[in-house]
Amino acid sequence: MPKKKSEEATFLGDVKDHIDEFIHASMDEHKTCFKKTIQKMFGMSKIVAERSSAPEEVESSLPLQTVVSD
Template sequence: MTSCRKKKSEDATFLQDLRDHIDEFIHASMDEHQTCFKKTIQKMFGMSKVVAERSSQAKEVESSLPLQTTVSR
């Protein structure tokens, strides 16, 4: 899934990039804001789902060690 953000220049300084981002945000239509918000939420849930699946797969792997019993008198 792609970002809503349209970077104007790859070699822009941080401040130029920030200025462009704010300008883009201010001049976006309500439909663009809604679409971007939906994409962002879907992306967040998609990433959390991937993390949950990975952690559940890791839990499925079990190792067992032979049990040794010793009797002391």
């Protein structure tokens, strides 16, 4: 059981450090981080869009109907 407690303490410590960094960051640091985050998001969505728009080889077969008119 002690291992779990220490993992939680480490996690909470990390979260606290990140919050402190966030609070004490300058406006420029926030802007830079925000830009990087947005670029990552667009980069990810671009990759997903490219994958989904990639032509997939689909074999289609349409039933052939012959209509004979008198």
